Amino acid sequence: MKIIPLTLIALIPCHADWKSTLYRASVAAVVAGTTADAASSWGKIEGNPLLGRNVKFGAGSLAIKLGLTAGFLVPQLACRHRLSRRTLTIVNFGEAGLWAGAAGHNWRVK
Numbered sequence: 001m002k003i004i005p006l007t008l009i010a011l012i013p014c015h016a017d018w019k020s021t022l023y024r025a026s027v028a029a030v031v032a033g034t035t036a037d038a039a040s041s042w043g044k045i046e047g048n049p050l051l052g053r054n055v056k057f058g059a060g061s062l063a064i065k066l067g068l069t070a071g072f073l074v075p076q077l078a079c080r081h082r083l084s085r086r087t088l089t090i091v092n093f094g095e096a097g098l099w100a101g102a103a104g105h106n107w108r109v110k
Contacts, residue, residue, distance in 0.1 A: 020085050022089050023088060023089050023092075026089045026092030026096065027073060027076075030069065030072070030092050030095050030099070031073075032096065033096040033097070033100045033103065034066070034069045036100060037065070037103040038057075038062055038065055038066075039103070040102075040104075040106035040107045041057040041061070041102075041103075041106050042058070042062075044057055044109065045057075046061055050068070051064050051065060076088055
């Protein structure tokens with residue numbers, strides 16, 4: 001549920017400048033955070049209703065998680081309207097922090 005507001009922000013028309021090292025790092029952080037969350041969730045009972053409540057995290061949940069992440073990042077690359085690169089960078093690092101927090105929680109859960 002944490003990803004939904006950030007996904008909606010990503011739909012705002014924007015222009016992501018790939019020449020910005022910090023912006024590229026923020027995209028990498030989102031991917032790394034999502035990967036860490038998926039790895040820490042694998043085989044455990046999923047609590048997120050978007051990924052299937054009371055089912056073990058597996059290939060189906062992973063496909064949904066990757067689709068949500070792609071749905072968050074692709075609009076940043078595909079749109080043409082100028083939006084502050086700084087804003088996108090902050091939003092990306094914020095989402096990466098949410099994923100990293102979820103991964104940390106998952107690794108503590110048995």
